Amino acid sequence: MSTPRKANLNQALHSRIVFWFFLTLLLLWPAQQVNADEIAIWNFNDSDLAVDHGAGALTTNFNLVNLVFTLGGTSTNARQGDVAGQSMTLQGGTSNANNGRFLNLDVSTVGFNSIVISFATQGTSTGFTSNQFQYSLDGVGFVNFGAPYTPPLTFGLVSFDLSTISGVNDNPNAAFRIVFNGATSASGNNRIDNLVVEGRPIATPIPEPASILLLSLGLTGTLATKIKVWRTKPGRRRD
Ligand SMILES: [Ca+2]
Ligand SMILES: [Ca+2]
Secondary structure, eight states: OOHHHHHHHHHHHHHHHHHHHHHHHHHHOOOOOOOOEEEEEEOOTTSSSBOSEESOEEEEOSOGGGEEEEEOOOOTTOOTTOOOOEEEEEEOOGGGTTTTOEEEEEOOOTTEEEEEEEEEEEEOTTSOOOBEEEEESSSSSOEEOSOOBOOOSSOEEEEEEOTTOGGGTTOTTOEEEEEOOOOOSSSOEEEEEEEEEEEEEOOOOOOOHHHHHHHHHHHHHHHHHHHHHHHHSTTOOOO
């Protein structure tokens, strides 16, 4: 076999190995997962305001006699295998004293963006019929988000997508609030269950497969050029 022919065959074999290696790498590259993660979950099955999964603080200025936990929760919006169990019931109270009062959620969103708050809720006809969702960037000042909502008579899902509010992302002082209004009797009420704050983890950028392929081909080309130059220098053996 002549020396130039052997060199050409080696080069062809090398090119094929490089091609198939990177094609395999491209096909096997895992798709980036961008699923939302739950940051804080309240299922109210344990008759308290303490968070049940994750981290966060739920507080209120309701008259506490009008905040009770009742059987008849729901699986709507239940997470992590939670059973329906109980829900939280908020009552209008004597002289509808709780109109204008609120639930407050202090939940750090550090490491997350695309924040969404969701929960299952229902209300009686004399319960709170005009409830305003709000968010805060500093935990102090609150801004209305969306129009006031009226809970359905049987459990339904209510959700607030804050992905357009960039200040809520990656924020240790993020807070959320529901201000209740419209109750017209002491026993009129809203129930809430499976209150969830979730977001997408802020990922470290990962090079795309195409970028890796181009970079690698560039390096391979540079390496091949250097070998060629080395072999064609005067006095080098060219086999
Ligand atoms: Ca709890
Ligand atoms: Ca529950």
